[in-house]
Amino acid sequence: MASPARSLNPTPPLKGSFPLDHFGECKAFRIDYLKCLKERDGAQYECRDVAQRYLQCRMDAGLMEKEEMSKLGYTKSNSNRRRVSQDSYKKSKESKGFIAGLSK
Template sequence: MSFGAAGGSIPMASKEPPERGSFPLDHFGECTYVMREYLECIKTNRSQQQECRPLAKKYLQCRMDTGLFGQDDMRNLGFTDEEAERSDPSKQ
């Protein structure tokens, strides 16, 4: 008995590279602590994920600082200046 597409062929999905290029694994665990904080936040705030955006930003910044992600402006990654001011109390 055969499963899948007719003739046994596998349909080919178009393969496109990620929009931001490669995203290397954090083999040395340099940003693991932030990742765990973020995942815990997501778990506890399922209905209000907006609460976790500062941790997402902190995680991306950690990856940029350690060379695991290309340097980019946070606005290009979906974070506004207002969010930056709210997540950094020293700017208020």
């Protein structure tokens, strides 16, 4: 006789629920963000300013809890530093050569 599968206790998201934007209050910001990602081949760090505007719209519309942008990781110095470090890391791997799936 097979033993019953153990059930896992569901845990709520850290920031609570993320309600859908049924009335399209932030639709323009969402479209801008997705367009930015598409134009930059998914490089989300290049679209941080657009993502920040989208999150701000959601907070203003009451679709998410208001929070300081710095707590969500949005600061001027942080975005520039991250972009430089990711670009330099990518270039260093390209110059040395690498095999996908292998890490050194």
